[in-house]
Amino acid sequence: MDRVAGDDRHETRCLKFREIDWAAPPKAKVQREKAPVGEVVLRLDNLKKYYEVAANKMFGGGETKVVKANETLSFEAREGETLAIVGESGCGKSTFAKVLMGLETATGGNIMLFDENIQNTPIESRNVDTVSAVQMVFQNPFDTLNPSMTVGRQIVRALEVFNIGDSDDDRKQRMLELLDLVKLPRAFADRMPRQLSGGQKQRVGIARAFAGGAKVVVADEPVSALDVSVQAAVTDLLMDIQRENGTTLLFISHDLSIVRYLSDRVMVMYLGHVVELGTTDQVFSPPYHPYTEALLSAVPIADTRVQKKHIVLEGEIPSAMNPPPGCPFQTRCRWKSKVGGNKCDTEMPPVRLLSAGHQIKCHLPDDELKNMEPVIKIAAE
Ligand SMILES: Nc1ncnc2c1ncn2[C@@H]1O[C@H](COP(=O)(O)OP(=O)(O)OP(=O)(O)O)[C@@H](O)[C@H]1O
Ligand code: SF4
Ligand SMILES: [Mg+2]
Structure with a gap:
């Protein structure tokens, strides 16, 4: 143990700690080039998903209510693109x-994957090509791996399902390469899931998702169940593989600071509607949809030079079983009074194009949008 000068209770086991320049700024990670964005791979057109639930199940009542989980969802995603999807729980x-x-x-509504309509085809009726083309990385890696099968076996199983490889040896070799891809030692092939940490399990989940050459990967909050210390490494790994393979990544997240750093475009959802969609720069700078403005004001920023508008989003998101009339955001919107009459209370706003590729669903007049101030400003030094 070596004593650190100036503090009699501070010791270190590093031999070279005196040689380190502690004032040096951390070096940014070398980023792989973004994948070139290609053809439209996936197109959603007015997708609706309603669930019927018993309204008073607890008391044995027979009445049913409808949960409108997705209303008129429309967007497209291209090859090699990362589209972030954000919005409250x-x-x-x-x-x-x-x-x-x-x-x-x-x-x-419709979901077109390349030139195939898939919105009404359950997974068990999909052909192998469609199943392997759309894969998912789940939020919780603890639930998605089979606890009684080795890691290697689970990946080989995925390869068998996707008809990859001509023989068992071939698939074994491919499995080992997939472990390399997600930066896990090959010896992990013989481990059981319980012998892995959360971050390591999620790497296996990523290996499985990419095993069949997926064209579209949906990552639903892929790191939120993991320890903060491994979140960045797993996100970076996912991005590296996505870029290398030119995969379309739909990245569902609550964390707008991660979204800003990794996505090409951002889609903001509120009560089953797309309320804003645009490139990351468009969505992170004004004019915003009033809901996006409130979400941005809640992003934690450690940099003391940054000044942030404080916008309180009052109340909970309304129930999808009983959405408000008019604009879905009208019960919490601070801009509502700027719209003439009672339009916000009675009329569903149209989708408006603000600039090429940037749309919002809102009644706000153009001059109000034009004068909207940025939520986040960097103070002059
Ligand atoms: N199987 C189901 N039956 C009835 N309602 C459902 C079902 N699945 C989801 N819902 C409801 O649909 C709405 C949307 O749920 P969803 O899970 O898509 O939200 P989410 O945006 O993923 O939220 P979170 O960020 O918490 O994961 C919610 O009101 C939810 O209660
Ligand atoms: S339509 Fe009205 S209530 Fe809805 S977000 Fe725009 S201003 Fe707010
Ligand atoms: Mg969810």
């Missing part, structure tokens, strides 16, 4: 992912 992010995966079927 319950706004319908996972619902759309489940319909896309075929774990649920749609109530209305």
Whole structure:
């Protein structure tokens, strides 16, 4: 142990600690170039997903109510692109992912994967190509791995399902390469899931998702169940593989600071609606949809030079079982009084194009949008 000068209770086991320049700024990670964005791979057109639930199940009542989890969801995603999907809990992010995966079927609208309509085809009726083309990385890696099968076996199983490889040896070799891809030692092939940490399990989940050459990967809050210390490494790994393979990544997240750093475009959802969609720069600078403005004001920023508008989003997101009339955001919107009459209370806002590729669903007049101030400002030094 070596004593650190100036503090009699501070010791270190590092031999070279005196040689380190502690004032040096941390070096930014070398980023792989973003994948070139190509053809439209996935197109959603007015997708609707309603669930019927017993209204008073607890008391044995027979009446049913409808939960409108997804309403008129429309967007497209291109090859090699990362589209982030953000919005509060319950706004319908996972619902759309489940319909896309075929774990649920749609109530209305279309999902086109390349030139195939898949919104009404449950996963068990999909052909192998479609199943391997759309894969998911789940939020909780603890639930998604089979606890009684080795890691290697689970990946080989995925390769068998996707018809990859000509022989068992071939698949074993491919499995080892997939472990390399997600930066796990090859010896992990013989481990059981319980012998892995959360971050390591999620790496296996990523290996499995990419095993069949997925074209579209939906990552539903892929790191939120992991320890903060491994979140960045797992996110970076996912991004590296996505870029290398030119995969379309739909990244569902609550964390707008991660979203800003990794996505090409951002889609903001509220009560089953797309309220804003644009490139990351468009969504992170004014004019915003009033809901996006409130979300941005809640992003924690450690940098003391940054001045942030404090916008309190009052109340909870309304129930999808009983959405308000008019604009879905009208019960919490601070801009509502700037719209003439009672339009916000009675009329669903149209989708408006603000600039190329940037749309919002809002009645606010153009001059109000033009004068909207940025939520986040960097103070002059
Ligand atoms: N199987 C179901 N039956 C009835 N209602 C459901 C079902 N699945 C989801 N819902 C409801 O649909 C709405 C959207 O849920 P969803 O899971 O898509 O939200 P989310 O945006 O993924 O939220 P979170 O960020 O908490 O994961 C919620 O009101 C939810 O209660
Ligand atoms: S339509 Fe009205 S209530 Fe809805 S977000 Fe715009 S201003 Fe707010
Ligand atoms: Mg969810």
